[in-house]
Amino acid sequence: MPPSFLDRVVRFLASIRLTAVCLVLALGVVFWGTLAQVEMGLYRAQHEFFRSLFIYWGPARAAWRIPVFPGGYLVGGVLLVNLIAALGKRFALTPKRLGLWLAHVGLILLLLGQLLSDLLSQESTLHLREGQARNYSEAERETELAVVEAAGADTDNVVVIPQRLLAQEKTIAPGRLPFAVRVRKFFANSEVAEPTAAAAQPAAATQGIGRHAIVRGLARATAMNTRDVPSAVVEIETPQGSLGTWLLSEFIGEPQSLVWSNRTYQLTLRPRRYYTPYHVQLVRFQHEVYPGTDIPRHFSSRVRLSRADTGEQREVLIYMNNPLRYAGATYYQSGFDPDNHGTILQVVRNPSWLTPYLACALVGAGLLIQFAIHLWGFVFKRRTA
Amino acid sequence: MALAWAGCGREQVQEYQVARESPPGQPPALPSGHSDMTAAAAPALDCKPPSDWQEADRGQMRVASFRVSGGEGQQAEVSVIPLPEPAGTVLDNVNRWRGQVGLAGVAEAELAGLAQPVEIAGQAAKLYEAVGVHPDTGKRASILAAMMPRDGVVWFFKMSGDADLVAGQKRPFVEFLKTVSFPERAPAGQPGAAPAP
Numbered sequence: 051m052p053p054s055f056l057d058r059v060v061r062f063l064a065s066i067r068l069t070a071v072c073l074v075l076a077l078g079v080v081f082w083g084t085l086a087q088v089e090m091g092l093y094r095a096q097h098e099f100f101r102s103l104f105i106y107w108g109p110a111r112a113a114w115r116i117p118v119f120p121g122g123y124l125v126g127g128v129l130l131v132n133l134i135a136a137l138g139k140r141f142a143l144t145p146k147r148l149g150l151w152l153a154h155v156g157l158i159l160l161l162l163g164q165l166l167s168d169l170l171s172q173e174s175t176l177h178l179r180e181g182q183a184r185n186y187s188e189a190e191r192e193t194e195l196a197v198v199e200a201a202g203a204d205t206d207n208v209v210v211i212p213q214r215l216l217a218q219e220k221t222i223a224p225g226r227l228p229f230a231v232r233v234r235k236f237f238a239n240s241e242v243a244e245p246t247a248a249a250a251q252p253a254a255a256t257q258g259i260g261r262h263a264i265v266r267g268l269a270r271a272t273a274m275n276t277r278d279v280p281s282a283v284v285e286i287e288t289p290q291g292s293l294g295t296w297l298l299s300e301f302i303g304e305p306q307s308l309v310w311s312n313r314t315y316q317l318t319l320r321p322r323r324y325y326t327p328y329h330v331q332l333v334r335f336q337h338e339v340y341p342g343t344d345i346p347r348h349f350s351s352r353v354r355l356s357r358a359d360t361g362e363q364r365e366v367l368i369y370m371n372n373p374l375r376y377a378g379a380t381y382y383q384s385g386f387d388p389d390n391h392g393t394i395l396q397v398v399r400n401p402s403w404l405t406p407y408l409a410c411a412l413v414g415a416g417l418l419i420q421f422a423i424h425l426w427g428f429v430f431k432r433r434t435a
Numbered sequence: 436m437a438l439a440w441a442g443c444g445r446e447q448v449q450e451y452q453v454a455r456e457s458p459p460g461q462p463p464a465l466p467s468g469h470s471d472m473t474a475a476a477a478p479a480l481d482c483k484p485p486s487d488w489q490e491a492d493r494g495q496m497r498v499a500s501f502r503v504s505g506g507e508g509q510q511a512e513v514s515v516i517p518l519p520e521p522a523g524t525v526l527d528n529v530n531r532w533r534g535q536v537g538l539a540g541v542a543e544a545e546l547a548g549l550a551q552p553v554e555i556a557g558q559a560a561k562l563y564e565a566v567g568v569h570p571d572t573g574k575r576a577s578i579l580a581a582m583m584p585r586d587g588v589v590w591f592f593k594m595s596g597d598a599d600l601v602a603g604q605k606r607p608f609v610e611f612l613k614t615v616s617f618p619e620r621a622p623a624g625q626p627g628a629a630p631a632p
Contacts (some may be wrong), residue, residue: 095616099490177587179586179587184456185453185454200455201452204453204455205452205453205454205455206452206453206454206455207450207452208449208450208451208452209448209449209450209455210448210449210450210451211448212446212448212449214446215446215447215448224447224448224450225450226450241531243531244514245537271527276524276527277527301518302518325453384469387587388584389585389586391586392587405617435500
């Protein structure tokens with residue numbers, strides 16, 4: 051009896067040939083993606099080559115692009131299905147194949163863990179001056195529009211619109227606000243300047259700083275040491291009509307006021323914030339150089355961790371290769387201010403940080419067991435021969 | 436499904452309540468025994484412009500602004516603008532200034548060759564000069580600019596205008612940068628606004 055269509059599909063998905071094709075394609079993606087970082091920079095290359103189903107190509111300045119190669123997600127996804135299918139089809143859990151089975155489970159866990167890291171991990175920075183305390187870190191490469199209203203003597207109500215929604219340039223009506231925010235223009239990278247008498251460009255907005263400024267879109271920053279400066283022109287729409295337009299930009303930084311129905315709101319475009327239930331305060335930053343040179347020998351940040359809900363108060367020293375791990379976040383010493391009175395900590399949250407370790411342990415144990423089974427069989431055969 | 440939710444949940448409008456952040460210079464809830472060493476609240480500076488510079492409207496972004504006039508109707512203006520960090524890298528800003536006078540951008544490696552050492556508020560700084568043609572007016576235009584990070588703020592000092600006038604004003608501009616000073620911060624525990632006992 052010929053195999054059914056389903057059997058053929060399963061056999062194809064579980065085939066070693068598919069594994070080989072996936073590995074070759076993965077090699078191609080990694081090679082091409084690594085080369086592309088020279089032109090695109092790390093972050094864009096990661097996005098276009100590894101965090102995508104397809105790699106697209108189009109002529110320079112053309113509006114269209116076509117998929118020309120599978121991207122990281124597609125190759126990884128097919129490889130994951132291939133491994134799961136192979137595990138079910140070819141490696142039934144028997145004592146003889148325990149090692150192979152464990153190794154495959156480890157590989158599946160490795161791929162799944164990487165996907166989880168990609169989806170769930172957050173990277174941000176915490177910039178503190180000496181004495182300053184903060185209960186949030188900021189994602190430098192993402193922006194958000196914050197509408198802040200005083201809720202009491204020392205608390206604020208905050209409504210935050212993330213970059214992905216801003217980039218869609220549509221009208222957003224958050225439930226807590228008595229008005230809608232219409233994003234008329236969003237610039238992922240931009241420059242804000244004062245209008246010159248000779249320039250014909252009109253003012254960027256009708257309200258706030260934008261009345262005295264112009265904004266221009268720029269190409270995305272690609273180098274590792276540069277970052278985009280996003281800007282947006284937003285219109286505030288109330289049931290009674292428009293209140294005007296505001297230019298919001300990370301270049302400006304300062305919040306701009308908006309008054310509606312006797313309530314004051316602050317509008318600001320700022321790096322995306324991740325709040326924590328605790329404060330981190332920089333007590334002291336120390337920067338030592340080798341005598342007679344500017345070469346850093348040692349730099350460290352003494353920080354105070356304060357948590358109101360548990361009463362926890364302790365000081366921690368963070369320096370190179372000695373991060374602070376707390377409440378699922380890891381704080382690495384990353385940089386410092388030129389005047390040596392401020393520190394920059396990189397904050398990484400990765401809920402699936404254990405999976406690569408577990409996956410490698412499983413693969414290692416599986417290979418060891420499989421080797422031991424073969425060795426045992428070989429030795430046993432020789433003795434009985 | 437769970438993965439898709441995890442990935443997309445972060446891209447929605449969020450509403451929350453937070454403790455109000457103190458303005459810069461007044462960190463919240465400092466534990467006892469630690470002095471306040473942060474920057475002063477509002478960016479401010481003192482400077483002595485040359486006598487032939489006329490004070491101009493400062494607008495909302497500038498803390499100092501001057502107009503300089505030369506022969507044959509030549510004009511230049513001087514501005515001092517503080518912006519919160521990072522306010523772009525030096526390379527970004529130099530290329531922005533060059534673009535304003537119609538010059539092509541330079542690479543990072545070429546920056547060092549363009550920098551001229553100057554002194555701002557007693558600290559070493561770098562001055563960048565760009566001479567070209569204004570893209571809108573078609574006249575020869577020039578920009579002298581320096582930037583200095585200080586206490587979380589990047590200070591931009593810039594003179595721009597007709598090329599011949601700016602060339603003649605280069606020395607006064609460099610001398611002007613030397614006169615810049617930043618007001619001292621109030622010592623810890625003695626805020627500047629506190630009344631005398």
